[in-house]
Each structure stands twice: as structure tokens, then as C-alpha cells.
Amino acid sequence: MNLYTDLPLIFEHHPMEGWGFWGFGWLPLLLWLAFFLIIGVLVYQDAEKRGMNGLLWLVLILIPMVGLLFLLIYIVVREEKPVIGNTDEILDERLAKGEITLEEYEELKDKLK
Template structure:
């Protein structure tokens, strides 16, 4: 009678690889969550969408495309704000110190 060798914790090789891929995918979903929250997007929604079996890969690709578009919009908003700040300084509405402080805040 042959002994069936099992991986630790009763998993066979297939079970172990399934657990490995799920843990890896949860880590990817968490990184998407953090990135989305940092960009002012709904992190929990993207976390859940990326975790959906099979469709998660599609949602991950969609997120990466939207994320780049969101970054471009942020840069556009910052450049508009900087232009307004320069106009206010040119009109004499704010002092040089206020201008420098506000400019540094916008660049953060």
C-alpha cells in the first residue's frame, strides 16, 4: 500500500498553490485599495472589484487605465490653481510670502 504524501496542513500541491494565488491576489487588491484611497477614489469599491474571481483581472486593468487618467486630471487642476495664484500675485492681491506659501502647498 502506497502512502499518499501531503503538503503541510493537509493541503496537496493543488491546494497549496490555490492558497498561494489567493493570498497573492488579496495583496494586489490591498495595494489597489491603498492607491485608490491616496488618489481620492473609492478604495473599497476597487478592492472588492479586483477580488471578484476571474473578472478581477479585467477590473484591475480598468483601474490601471482610470488611475492614469485621474492623475492627468489632478495635474490639470494643479496647473489651473497655480495660474490663478500667479494672477492674484500679479494683481497685488497677495504678498510674496503668501504666494510662496500657497505655491509650496500646491506642489505637495
């Protein structure tokens, strides 16, 4: 009696058992996960710069099977230009770079109040 041939079909050993075929093993899975994590972080940073909810877009892009769809939606609906900081930050930066003098800085700050 040969035990291997007497087993029902569902119990027989298959040559690819546990490994899958190329494209569905552990390495490609980890590479895709790393790819989506990197894309998600980049979208998060971009959304935060543009004044959008970065965490929401990160989570939506990391959802399996629909992440690419949400990535395309993000690209379509995102703001055209990043939101520029408030006026005080801009003035402080211009003063630090030497683009304006201290007198010009104080005059502009008074006008903007």
C-alpha cells in the first residue's frame, strides 16, 4: 500500500505548495508594501505643505487594492500651489536672509496688522 497514492486529492503534496509563483511570494509582497509606504509618506508631506489633511491621504493610499485609485484622485484634487506660510513667517525669513532692513521689517509688520 502506497500512502501517497491512497490519499484524497486535497491532501496530496503540490510542488509549489507554500511558495506560490513569481509575483505572489513574500519578497514581492514586501517590495510592494515598501513602495506604497514611500508613496504614502511623500503624499502625506505634499498634502501637509498644501494645507490639506496629510494623514487622511496617507491612510487612503495605504488601503489595499484601492490605494492607486486614491493616489490618482489625490493628484487630480490637490491644490495647485503649496500654501505659503503666514505673513509673520515670510517677513522673518526675509529679514533673516537680509532682503529687507530692520526698519522695513517693522514698517511692513505694522502695515500688515
